[in-house]
Amino acid sequence: MNEDNINSFQRSSLWHDAFRRLRRRKFAMVCFWIVAGYFALAVFVYIAESIDPTMSAINWKEQLGQGMEYQRPSLCSVKTIFGTNFLGQSTLISTLYGVKTALAVAFAASVISIMIGVPLGAAAGYFGGVVDDIVVWIYSTLSNIPWIILVMAFAVVLNDDKIMGGKLSGEPGVYLAIGLTSWVGICRLIRGEIIKRKESEYVLAAKAVGCSNSRIIFRHLLPNVFHIIIINFSLRFVSFIHMEVIISFLGLGDANKPSWGKMISAASSELTRGIWWEMTAATMAIFVLSLALNIFGDALRDCLDPKLRMER
């Protein structure tokens, strides 16, 4: 599967080798476990919500104390460690719920962008000609519209819209907007890689034994560029999370569920009254997750493909 086999007496694949190198980087592994913790939390919130939405650990609607008022952060109970918002709802639980919102959106957006970008890039690179021209035209059009405007335009249109009978609002609108606009980078990368590799011997051999085009692309070419997809995915994930925050901050996300952007939007006007904890909690949640993802993504890139230069 790769050239490393020649140099190594042990049987080791690209992935095996990469993970061995990755495990040696202690700091990157710490970051990996932080990210894994976030994901575990998101899965927990998702499962808990589908079993019982009023479960005490995830019930962000519950009012603590009497009346609707702010409570300062205090160590009296777990739920008020980060204080409460103006309705007396726990900031901690909103923040934890925000993990699920952010990760669900970022994950769905990544899946959509890979589902569009990879096949288009592969087809453009492999077939060339008219197919290539059309794909290049589409992505250079998209890449010439500043991303932020494009995402917002999509999010505005996809918000509260009826498409083919079904009503689209909240989360699906957000991840569709991000996913449909962000496949350009991966498409361009894959196209370049496929063009580089389609003349190689193993493709020729596959052609000679009569493999169909789709088999050559999906069984022979794509597995060889898979690490590029993973690297791109891990580095892109952070920007998806930040994008989700901005979109929900602008009120284009799901209005009925907590998200970090909504927390920031609610807290930003209260900062002058000395209500600092809600803003800080959301900021720190985003900061720790993105920092861990950034560092882990960089380490993963170095381990999987030392030759690949940082593109941004």
Add this chain to the structure above:
Amino acid sequence: MPAYIIRRLLYMIPIVFGVLLLTFLLFNVVGADQAVYRLAGNNPTPEILDDIRHELGYDKPLIFSIDSQFVTHVKKAVTFNFGKALDKEPIIDKLKNGVPYSLALTVPMFFGIVVTSVSLAILAAFYRGTWFDRIILLICVAGMSFPYLSYIIFGQYFIAYKYDLFQIYFSPQRSIWSNAALPILIGIVVGIGGNVRFYRTVMLDEINSGYIRTAFAKGLSTRVVLFKHLLKNAMIPIITNTVLTLPYLCLGSLLLESFFGIPGIGGITLDAIESRDFSVISTMTFIFSILFVIFNLISDVCYAFADPRISFD
């Protein structure tokens, strides 16, 4: 050279057409019903809906006709006559009023980002492997991870409100510079992170090469080597990357303008998103992408000046 520029200008035509097609699909095909229902208010009768459709031109055929929606859409864009916003002000007037403010914000921000991050990157590359390099890298990654909104909100709160160093909010009486100082500063801080990291890798590629060693060996000062020899050779990736930073500037101007109340085109766009004014958003998408295409062209032309080896055949 002129032939190259003309060819690049011709190459813009399909891109601009694509942008028009996309905004048309988004706002006239997918979003049309939404716009109509939003204007119609609660419980609209079918007659009211038809009236609004007629007024907005949504009752015309989509593509295949002389006065079809698509033809009108293209005509509007080509003649720069974008029609009126929801508040009845012509969009072109809004644009004309907004552009100076946006430029006053983005141009200093752009140069600030490029100059600071290139200098920092050169220093980091020169002191590669030392604590200085590592701290710069760590700050950059941390800076990239901090959410954009928090930069703006905390910056506005601490720097302008608590310590009263800058203006908190736009006011037309003051000069534009005193209004824009803090947003520019925040924009630069946000922009540095990713750029320093990128430029550092570029510089590292160059700094290990032979001509740098030669320059040091013949006794040139560090300043001359770094800023004349190294910088000139690293210019091409820098030019490419500055174009890549433009969308981020765009984002910066959007959010910064709305937080600091600066009446530029970014602020107008966000207002339009809030009020779901499709014609304004569609126009802004078009304008921003035209600007982007032009900047791309400029950067390609700049290649010629940076690298005499590049030919334009």
